Amino acid sequence: MSKTQQSKITTVVGAHDPATGKVVVGVKVSCKANAGKCAEDLASEVLGNPQTIEFTKVVRPRNEHVIPRCDRCVGKYGSEN
């Protein structure tokens, strides 16, 4: 994948629904369809928006930096462990 293509993937997060055992990856690509959503929201949607979700750290793939959970996601999913 070229650096230009990589630059469009802003963040990635793993998510686990403890009720079903289902595990998914939320990948945030910067585009109209994903506007206003974080990688956590995208992962939650794939899981069917369960009440409890365990997330990995959010990572920015282009530089492998860990991204702190934003204020809105803290309100929605709770603080990071």
Next chain:
Amino acid sequence: MFSDIEKIDWSILKQAHGDSSHVPTAIKGLISSDIKEQESSYWKLDNHVVLQGDIYQAAFYVIPFLIEILKSSIFHGRGYVYDLLFEIANGYAPEEVLCDYDGKMYPLTEACKKAIADDFDVFVAEVANQLSDYRENALDLLISLEDNKEGIVAELSVVRENEIDFEFGVKLDEAISEVQN
């Protein structure tokens, strides 16, 4: 530094979680000599004016101050400045969000891309500076820009001719090729 920062009414500019009153302090904190303050200031800009690839109104107004840091001889926080510029240049905002760039109204996404790409010579100067620790940051930003590609290729080609580091020379070749395609 930042002589124009108070001329902007940051309280009316939107960011992901409300108004942008905290932004001037965060910009100033980026160039603190205290590494922890640099980092905490960075996360008051990232995750706020830009959030996981979504850009907000205040992002456009932050750009000139980030460029001002890069034009200065201050090296504190420079890596964070490049990270912010990269995120803003590659971010997205709904097309109905407009802002005035150079006397013309543009969608915010486009205005941010143009405002950053119009200063590409600043990033090329960083790439050309063989003593800089931020050459790759500047190169990655240049590769990602969508405007002024011809000028970027021309100036990077000049840098390539004078490059003495073999490994960085290969990176320059790859960057020039990617910008051209």
